[in-house]
Amino acid sequence: xxxxxxxxxxxxxxxxxxxxxxxxFVALGIVALGIGFATFVALFLDMLxxxxxxxRPEFFTQFPSRRAGxxxxxxxxVGTLLVMIVTACVAVPLGxxxxxxxxxxxxxxxxxxxxxINITNLAGVPSIVYGLLALGLFVYAFGxxxxxxxxxxxxxLLILPVxxxxxxxxxxSIPGMIREGAYAVGATRWQTVKDHIIxxxxxxxLTGVIIGMSRAIGETAPxxxxxxxxxxxxxxxxxxxxxFPFLSFEWLSAPFTVMPIQMFNxxxxxxxxxxxxxxAAGTILxxxxxxxxxxxxxxxxxxxKNIKW
Amino acid sequence: MVTDMEARTQPKAHATMLGSxxxxxxxxxxxxxxxxxxxxxxxxxxxxxxxxxxxKDVSMPVHEHRVTALIGPSGCxxxxxxxxxNRMHDLYPGNRYDGQIVLHPDNTDLxxxxxDPIEVRMRVSMVFQKPNPFPKSIYENVAYGxxxxxxxxxxxxxxxxxxxxxxxxxxxxxxxxxxEVGSNLSGGQQQRLCIARALxxxxxxxxxxxxxxxxxxxATASIEELISELKKKVTILIVTHNMQQAARVSDFTAYMYxxxxxxxxxxxxxxxxxxxxxxEDYITGRxx
Numbered sequence: 001x002x003x004x005x006x007x008x009x010x011x012x013x014x015x016x017x018x019x020x021x022x023x024x025f026v027a028l029g030i031v032a033l034g035i036g037f038a039t040f041v042a043l044f045l046d047m048l049x050x051x052x053x054x055x056r057p058e059f060f061t062q063f064p065s066r067r068a069g070x071x072x073x074x075x076x077x078v079g080t081l082l083v084m085i086v087t088a089c090v091a092v093p094l095g096x097x098x099x100x101x102x103x104x105x106x107x108x109x110x111x112x113x114x115x116x117i118n119i120t121n122l123a124g125v126p127s128i129v130y131g132l133l134a135l136g137l138f139v140y141a142f143g144x145x146x147x148x149x150x151x152x153x154x155x156x157l158l159i160l161p162v163x164x165x166x167x168x169x170x171x172x173s174i175p176g177m178i179r180e181g182a183y184a185v186g187a188t189r190w191q192t193v194k195d196h197i198i199x200x201x202x203x204x205x206l207t208g209v210i211i212g213m214s215r216a217i218g219e220t221a222p223x224x225x226x227x228x229x230x231x232x233x234x235x236x237x238x239x240x241x242x243x244f245p246f247l248s249f250e251w252l253s254a255p256f257t258v259m260p261i262q263m264f265n266x267x268x269x270x271x272x273x274x275x276x277x278x279x280a281a282g283t284i285l286x287x288x289x290x291x292x293x294x295x296x297x298x299x300x301x302x303x304x305k306n307i308k309w
Numbered sequence: 310m311v312t313d314m315e316a317r318t319q320p321k322a323h324a325t326m327l328g329s330x331x332x333x334x335x336x337x338x339x340x341x342x343x344x345x346x347x348x349x350x351x352x353x354x355x356x357x358x359x360x361x362x363x364x365k366d367v368s369m370p371v372h373e374h375r376v377t378a379l380i381g382p383s384g385c386x387x388x389x390x391x392x393x394x395n396r397m398h399d400l401y402p403g404n405r406y407d408g409q410i411v412l413h414p415d416n417t418d419l420x421x422x423x424x425d426p427i428e429v430r431m432r433v434s435m436v437f438q439k440p441n442p443f444p445k446s447i448y449e450n451v452a453y454g455x456x457x458x459x460x461x462x463x464x465x466x467x468x469x470x471x472x473x474x475x476x477x478x479x480x481x482x483x484x485x486x487x488x489e490v491g492s493n494l495s496g497g498q499q500q501r502l503c504i505a506r507a508l509x510x511x512x513x514x515x516x517x518x519x520x521x522x523x524x525x526x527x528a529t530a531s532i533e534e535l536i537s538e539l540k541k542k543v544t545i546l547i548v549t550h551n552m553q554q555a556a557r558v559s560d561f562t563a564y565m566y567x568x569x570x571x572x573x574x575x576x577x578x579x580x581x582x583x584x585x586x587x588x589e590d591y592i593t594g595r596x597x
Binding site for chain 1: 395397400402427428430431434435437439441442443444453454456457458490492493503506507510
């Protein structure tokens with residue numbers, strides 16, 4: 001027996017050696033984290049310093065201009081907002097419905113497996129490919145024009161896989177026994193989906209939607225491909241009008257620009273004064289993304305509080 | 310194994326049922342009172358998970374307003390058998406039933422292809438192994454079964470919710486917090502909430518799938534007491550891994566092994582005078 005059991009000093013030496021690996025890993029982890037975090041902070045601070053002089057209220061209320069000092073991002077942020085609304089209105093119902101169908105209704109066979117693999121792959125398709133698809137389909141085939149609706153639909157396609165995957169993950173996290181509990185009292189599939197699956201998966205779905213949207217908000221390539229303008233000195237027609245029926249959807253077909261395109265435009269100008277504008281717009285875009293992610297975290301926290309199994 | 314029951318296929322008058330409800334091989338002349346009427350019976354029921362045959366020709370009566378316990382070692386098919394009674398297996402692909410489960414008095418075969426599983430679940434409710442209240446209010450948990458049946462009348466809902474919570478011996482504890490989330494209750498209270506939910510829809514049979522296995526001894530005792538109380542109103546089928554529990558709460562006991570019904574009889578007989586050696590070995594703890 002004593003031949004196998006190490007002596008006390010040996011045990012201590014073993015522990016010390018094993019502990020060393022612990023320390024090593026912690027150090028490695030901190031370095032890895034530091035690299036990521038420092039890069040972001042450096043980039044962001046650099047941009048903030050460059051654009052600081054331009055971050056004034058007028059920057060939000062002025063149209064782009066040939067004079068850098070008077071140029072603002074009014075048309076860009078309004079364009080981004082409208083495109084995001086269209087994106088959300090299209091991607092959320094389609095993505096959630098597809099996710100629910102795949103999880104709750106679809107039979108599990110090779111066809112659904114194939115669809116599943118494709119959806120996962122779609123999330124990795126370069127965004128410019130979506131831009132080309134949208135140019136051929138929405139702009140030319142459907143004649144939707146180089147407009148807010150085309151951009152919204154394109155970005156919706158882009159984030160659809162993200163929404164579907166998030167929906168499925170959220171549904172899968174609902175324990176089977178909750179589902180069985182609903183069926184056991186005589187609920188139909190739709191009643192189970194409507195009364196249980198959707199409410200309990202809402203936090204996860206919302207998180208996925210917002211993360212998808214914060215990806216879409218910074219997309220440039222597909223928006224350029226479908227032909228967004230880079231210089232717009234007017235706003236789309238307002239959605240609410242003074243005349244009956246008080247709602248107008250003309251803004252959907254209006255030409256537009258979005259924040260990243262405005263930035264791209266300014267950075268490509270030779271005058272360094274425009275570069276400050278680009279940095280300021282970039283800072284705002286980063287803040288918009290951070291705000292959306294913060295909202296996702298807050299919503300998830302709020303809505304999950306009452307959902308326990 | 311209870312092959313003597315297979316011959317009996319058409320339940321006609323209750324009078325004939327009463328006599329034949331007892332498995333024929335039971336020792337005669339023990340002088341016991343006639344068995345209560347049948348609520349349901351399985352007839353040569355086999356069940357397949359894909360290619361695996363989990364139940365083999367199970368024929369067993371379920372007596373009205375009595376507690377029937379299903380016992381046996383893990384994997385013997387007792388839960389599988391229980392879940393046939395509300396067609397729970399229909400939720401998953403690749404499952405197949407053979408044989409019948411006939412529900413009396415209307416002689417409906419619960420497993421027939423033209424019988425909607427949802428209709429079956431409206432008549433036969435279920436309480437699960439682990440308390441599974443919905444993450445909704447206590448009130449909504451109990452009212453859910455009524456809501457899926459289209460009940461919108463607030464007074465009726467209030468009434469049924471109170472009646473069911475009283476029936477599940479939970480009313481006094483939750484009377485003033487019906488709008489709180491059900492999952493905030495203790496484990497035993499959650500299970501009684503699930504019983505109230507299963508009770509609210511006036512089921513004909515209630516299925517209990519090891520309802521106390523996740524509970525402490527005190528909560529277990531209260532659930533057992535409740536089951537003895539509930540059988541006045543409803544027929545009960547309970548799966549338990551705990552033989553003492555079967556002995557305490559049930560009137561009839563079925564011992565299952567490897568997907569077969571080894572022995573079915575009055576609980577006293579099963580525990581004190583089992584006819585089969587296998588049953589005796591299991592009961593006395595020599596096996597399982």
